[in-house]
Amino acid sequence: MPAESAPAEAGPAVPPGLTGVIWQLQTIDLTNGSTLTPSDPALYTLTLEADGTASVLADCFTGQGTYTVSGDKISFVIRYTGSLCPSPSIASQYANYLGYATQYALADDMLVITYSNTGKMTFGQAAP
Numbered sequence: 674m675p676a677e678s679a680p681a682e683a684g685p686a687v688p689p690g691l692t693g694v695i696w697q698l699q700t701i702d703l704t705n706g707s708t709l710t711p712s713d714p715a716l717y718t719l720t721l722e723a724d725g726t727a728s729v730l731a732d733c734f735t736g737q738g739t740y741t742v743s744g745d746k747i748s749f750v751i752r753y754t755g756s757l758c759p760s761p762s763i764a765s766q767y768a769n770y771l772g773y774a775t776q777y778a779l780a781d782d783m784l785v786i787t788y789s790n791t792g793k794m795t796f797g798q799a800a801p
Contacts, residue, residue, distance in 0.1 A: 687742055688779060692723045696784050696796035698767060704792045709763045717767055719784075719796060727751060729771065732764035747777040747786060770794060 698717035701709040711717045711732075718730040721740055727749055729736035734755025741748050749771050758764045773788040784796040 687721075687723055690779050691742070691777075691784070692721045695720050695799040697799050699783075699795045699797050701763065701766060701770060702793045702795070704789060709766060711763055711767075712761065714797070715799070717764070718799065719771070729753070729768065731755075731758075731768045732762045733758040734764060734768070736768065742777075745776050745778065747774050749774055767794070 696719040697714035698711050698719070699714055703709065716730060716732045718728075720728040722728075725739050725741065727736075727738050727740040729738075729751055731753070734753050734757075736751040736753040738749060738751035740750075751768070751771060753768055770788045770792060771786070771794075773792075774786050775790055776787040778785045778787075782798050786794045786796070788794065
């Protein structure tokens with residue numbers, strides 16, 4: 674009788690509710706205590722897929738890449754295309770701070786991503 678092979682090990686589990694959602698940026702709380710608010714949250718989105726891919730819309734440019742989750746830790750590797758946006762866009766700050774993401778939390782249909790250990794970005798789910 675042939676030996677049974679062990680099942681393949683899955684990667685780290687992604688918590689339910691994190692993927693399959695278009696997350697719209699609501700605020701960026703800066704490390705100096707001030708807050709940036711997008712004029713239109715639909716222009717600042719984050720979409721995470723179960724396979725570890727990530728898509729970003731940052732006003733007039735877009736990004737594609739990957740994300741990694743381990744416990745409450747999260748990190749991104751995103752490559753952006755497009756041009757710099759005119760003021761008062763917060764696209765550059767948003768894209769930059771995603772690169773410094775360290776932790777995340779899900780609560781009440783909101784996603785909070787902490788960056789540089791003290792700043793945070795708060796996202797709400799886009800309407801279906």
